[in-house]
Amino acid sequence: MNKHQQSGMTTLLITSMLLIVALLFSLASYKSLFYQIKRTQNEVLARQAHWAAEGGLECGFAAIQYTGSISGASSTFNDCEDLLNLSDVDVDNDNYINSEYLGVSNKIIKKKINLSSRLAGAIQARSDLKLVGDYDIYPDVDGLNIDGNYNCIAIRYSNKFFFERTAPGELEVFDPEQNGPYQGFPTSGKCSITHKTLLNSNTSTEDLTKNNLKKDFIYDSDFDPFESVFDNTRSELDEIKKDFEIIDGSKINCDEKIRDAFLINNKVWVSGHCDLMGGTLVGGLNKTARLLVIENGIFATYGAVEFYGMVYHLYTDPIIDMSSSWTGMHSGNTLSVDDKKKAVYFQSGAFIPVGGLVLDSPQGLSVFHSSMNFKFKGDANPNDNSNITWIKGSWHDF
Structure with a gap:
C-alpha cells in the first residue's frame, strides 16, 4: 500500500469520526430541544388551566355581585363551569371562591371575597x-x-x-x-x-x-x-x-x-x-x-x-x-x-x-x-x- 492510499484512508477515517461526533452532538441537541419543546407545551397547558381557573373566579364574583348574595348566585355557578370547561366553581363557608380546572393540566385557585352588604333583618x-x-x-x-x-x-x-x-x-x-x-x-x-x-x-x-x-x-x-x-x-x-x-x-x-x-x-x-x-x-x-x-x-x-x-x-x-x-x-x-x-x-x-x-x-x-x-x-x-x-x-x- 503506497503513501497516497494511506493518506486517503486517514482522511476518510477522520472525516467519518468528525461526522459521527457531529451526529452525536446533533442528537444531544435535538434531545435537549425536544425537552424544551415539551416543557413549553406543558407550560402553555398549565397557563391555559391557570387562566381558565382565574376566569372561574371572575365569573363567580360577577354572579355574586349581580345577585347581591352568595346564596342567590350559587345556582348560576354551573353556567361558569360550562362556559370555561371547569370541573367546579363554588364558595366555601369562609367566603373563598374556589375555581377548579381538571384536564390535561390541573389547576385549583381560591380567593377570598368581602361581603359588606346590609345587615340582614326585617x-x-x-x-x-x-x-x-x-x-x-x-x-x-x-x-x-x-x-x-x-x-x-x-x-x-x-x-x-x-x-x-x-x-x-x-x-x-x-x-x-x-x-x-x-x-x-x-x-x-x-x-x-x-x-x-x-x-x-x-x-x-x-x-x-x-x-x-x-x-x-x-x-x-x-x-x-x-x-x-x-x-x-x-x-x-x-x-x-x-x-x-x-x-x-x-x-x-x-x-x-x-x-x-x-x-x-x-x-x-x-x-x-x-x-x-x-x-x-x-x-x-x-x-x-x-x-x-x-x-x-x-x-x-x-x-x-x-x-x-x-x-x-x-x-x-x-x-x-x-x-x-x-x-x-x-x-x-x-x-x-x-x-x-x-x-x-x-x-x-x-x-x-x-x-x-x-x-x-x-x-x-x-x-x-x-x-x-x-x-x-x-x-x-x-x-x-x-x-x-x-x-x-x-x-x-x-
Missing part, C-alpha cells in the same frame, strides 16, 4: 322593642345553613325584647317571600328549622327561664346599622343628607309633607316629631324603592298601610321623660302612661315598611300594638348596599 332595633298583638313575619336571609335551607333573620336587636300575646294571636316566622330577601330568591327557599321562631306565649329577654327565640332573632349588643344603610359613617351625617329631600316634622300633616317630598326625591329626611296618622298618602305612592328617615323626633302612626320602602328612625338626643313630647300626637293616644316616658316610636296599626324597619334609638323604646303581616322585600330599599369586593392581599391589589 326589623332591626337598637331601642328596647315591645310587640303586643299578632305578628306574621316573612323574613330576610343571611346565607345558607349547613342543612341546605336558609339562615332566616326576622329581628336583629341590641337591647331588650318583649312579646305580649293577645289571644288568639302569636308571633310566627314564615318562609321568605319569593324575590323577598333579594331578586331571584326562589319560591322553594325555606328557613332552616333552627331559624324559624314561633311564639304563642308572652316572651321577654329579661326572663332567663324562657328560651323561646330561635336563631332568626339575633341579639348583638354591639351591632350598628348606620353604615350598612348609608354606606358612610355617622360623622359624615351632613354629607349623607345631601342626597335627601329634607323637611321639618309635624304632629298634624306629616303624612302630606312626606308624600309631597317623595314626589321630588325617593329619599326623604324628616327632622323632628312626625305623626303619620293613617299614612294613606304615603301608602298610596307607587312601588318605587324609597327611604324615609326620621331624625330626633318621636314617630307614630295608626294606619294599616304598606309603604314600599325602608323606614330608619334615628334618635340620638338624650331620653329622660318623653311624656310631654307625646302631647298633640294623635296616633299615640293609646300608648300607656308608663310607656310614654321612654317611647320614641309607636304604631297601633299595621304600618308596614316592606323594605325594612330600623329603630336606631339606643336609649329609647319602640312599641307596636298591632296585627301585622310583615313581608320583607329587599328591593324596596334604595340604599340596599351589597358591596362585594376581593379581600385586600387576595386579588387585584393594583
Whole structure:
C-alpha cells in the first residue's frame, strides 16, 4: 500500500469520526430541544388551566355581585363551569371562591371575597322593642345553613325584647317571600328549622327561664346599622343628607309633607316629631324603592298601610321623660302612661315598611300594638348596599 492510499484512508477515517461526533452532538441537541419543546407545551397547558381557573373566579364574583348574595348566585355557578370547561366553581363557608380546572393540566385557585352588604333583618332595633298583638313575619336571609335551607333573620336587636300575646294571636316566622330577601330568591327557599321562631306565649329577654327565640332573632349588643344603610359613617351625617329631600316634622300633616317630598326625591329626611296618622298618602305612592328617615323626633302612626320602602328612625338626643313630647300626637293616644316616658316610636296599626324597619334609638323604646303581616322585600330599599369586593392581599391589589 503506497503513501497516497494511506493518506486517503486517514482522511476518510477522520472525516467519518468528525461526522459521527457531529451526529452525536446533533442528537444531544435535538434531545435537549425536544425537552424544551415539551416543557413549553406543558407550560402553555398549565397557563391555559391557570387562566381558565382565574376566569372561574371572575365569573363567580360577577354572579355574586349581580345577585347581591352568595346564596342567590350559587345556582348560576354551573353556567361558569360550562362556559370555561371547569370541573367546579363554588364558595366555601369562609367566603373563598374556589375555581377548579381538571384536564390535561390541573389547576385549583381560591380567593377570598368581602361581603359588606346590609345587615340582614326585617326589623332591626337598637331601642328596647315591645310587640303586643299578632305578628306574621316573612323574613330576610343571611346565607345558607349547613342543612341546605336558609339562615332566616326576622329581628336583629341590641337591647331588650318583649312579646305580649293577645289571644288568639302569636308571633310566627314564615318562609321568605319569593324575590323577598333579594331578586331571584326562589319560591322553594325555606328557613332552616333552627331559624324559624314561633311564639304563642308572652316572651321577654329579661326572663332567663324562657328560651323561646330561635336563631332568626339575633341579639348583638354591639351591632350598628348606620353604615350598612348609608354606606358612610355617622360623622359624615351632613354629607349623607345631601342626597335627601329634607323637611321639618309635624304632629298634624306629616303624612302630606312626606308624600309631597317623595314626589321630588325617593329619599326623604324628616327632622323632628312626625305623626303619620293613617299614612294613606304615603301608602298610596307607587312601588318605587324609597327611604324615609326620621331624625330626633318621636314617630307614630295608626294606619294599616304598606309603604314600599325602608323606614330608619334615628334618635340620638338624650331620653329622660318623653311624656310631654307625646302631647298633640294623635296616633299615640293609646300608648300607656308608663310607656310614654321612654317611647320614641309607636304604631297601633299595621304600618308596614316592606323594605325594612330600623329603630336606631339606643336609649329609647319602640312599641307596636298591632296585627301585622310583615313581608320583607329587599328591593324596596334604595340604599340596599351589597358591596362585594376581593379581600385586600387576595386579588387585584393594583
